Amino acid sequence: MRQPSAGEALASALSAEYAAIYAYGRIGVRLNGAARDAARQAEAAHRRRRDALVVQLTTAGGVVPPDRAGYALPFPVTDRASALRLAAEVEERTAAHWRAALVSTTGADRDQALAALVDYAVRATRWRKTAGLTPLTVPFPGRPT
Amino acid sequence: MVLTWPVGIGRTTQRDQSSGHSRRKLLSTGALLVLGGAVTPLTGCDLFDRDDQPAPPPDPLRPMVDESLALAAAYRASATAHPELADRLNPIAETHTTHATELARVIGVTLPSAASAAPTTAPAADPNGARAALRALEKTAQQSATAACAAAPAERAALLGSIVAARATHQEALK
Structure with missing residues (x-):
């Protein structure tokens, strides 16, 4: 299989960020208190990376994938428990896209991908803690299982 | 005994000369040269032991x-x-x-x-x-x-x- 170019890997990360932002729209309304604040902060982190990627890909003259009106969620969000589970899942999936981008990038682009992988892996652990899920951590964050 | 050998024709030739053996002769002694395989330092081998044998750089990981x-x-x-x-x-x-x-x-x-x-x-x-x-x-x-x-x-x-x-x-x- 051909290794994707840096532009392709970052475009894939951008698509993942779109989906994460969409998912947090569904997650936030099922949470309250500290968990809702954490969801807002997480969503803001995904929006910041989305905006940065759009600028970066546009500047580089690469393909900027369009956002979609909706994304299929892996399971329905009906209550607090399912919202927390989805939040953990969203972070793990987004982390996986940034992990894949490590392979295609070097220098500052790789640093950027690593920072995103670490940020989302840590957020996933926080969500698992809030949800009471175990284990709190996985051996290889972002690695496809 | 199987000897694995660092890939590098120039060095091999030099080594052969300094030890006074032709490559043919080395082969006939039963030494098996494995080219392109895993590179393992020759340690404790009296036939080719040399003090100036450079150790391969350790893996950064x-x-x-x-x-x-x-x-x-x-x-x-x-x-x-x-x-x-x-x-x-x-x-x-x-x-x-x-x-x-x-x-x-x-x-x-x-x-x-x-x-x-x-x-x-x-x-x-x-x-x-x-x-x-x-x-x-x-x-x-x-x-x-x-x-x-x-x-x-x-x-x-x-x-x-x-x-x-x-x-x-x-x-x-x-x-």
């Missing part, structure tokens, strides 16, 4: 194997000292051993025995102090893995990225 084993040992020592933390600490110790195993596989070395990675300092007497000490170890280890990931070739970048992220999540799990 080699220290990370030891680092992972030392982290695993530190967690196990703290779990033994504070059994009430064992449920949280033992899975993380296993993760570090898993990292060491995977790193050793990637760089092609045998995993050193865990006994060689005994922690140098005893765990803190109170559980909170022990957790804080492990967090500090993870933070330092995260920084060294970050440097390794930045410098790594593409085929190692994803593994190292996951190890960086794992060390960050451990700090979170210890809070």
Whole structure:
């Protein structure tokens, strides 16, 4: 299989960020208190990376994938428990896209991908803690299982 | 006996001359030259032993194997000292051993025995102090893995990225 170019890997990360932002729209309304604040902060982190990627890909003259009106969620969000589970899942999936981008990038682009992988892996652990899920951590964050 | 040989025709020729053997003669003695295979230093071999044999540079990831084993040992020592933390600490110790195993596989070395990675300092007497000490170890280890990931070739970048992220999540799990 051909290794994707840096532009392709970052475009894939951008698509993942779109989906994460969409998912947090569904997650936030099922949470309250500290968990809702954490969801807002997480969503803001995904929006910041989305905006940065759009600028970066546009500047580089690469393909900027369009956002979609909706994304299929892996399971329905009906209550607090399912919202927390989805939040953990969203972070793990987004982390996986940034992990894949490590392979295609070097220098500052790789640093950027690593920072995103670490940020989302840590957020996933926080969500698992809030949800009471175990284990709190996985051996290889972002690695496809 | 099978001798593996560093690839490098020029050096091989020079070696043959200096030891007074033609290549044909060497082959006829039963030495098997494996070209293009794994490069292993010839140690303790009287036929070709030479003091100026340059050791191959150590793999840059080699220290990370030891680092992972030392982290695993530190967690196990703290779990033994504070059994009430064992449920949280033992899975993380296993993760570090898993990292060491995977790193050793990637760089092609045998995993050193865990006994060689005994922690140098005893765990803190109170559980909170022990957790804080492990967090500090993870933070330092995260920084060294970050440097390794930045410098790594593409085929190692994803593994190292996951190890960086794992060390960050451990700090979170210890809070």
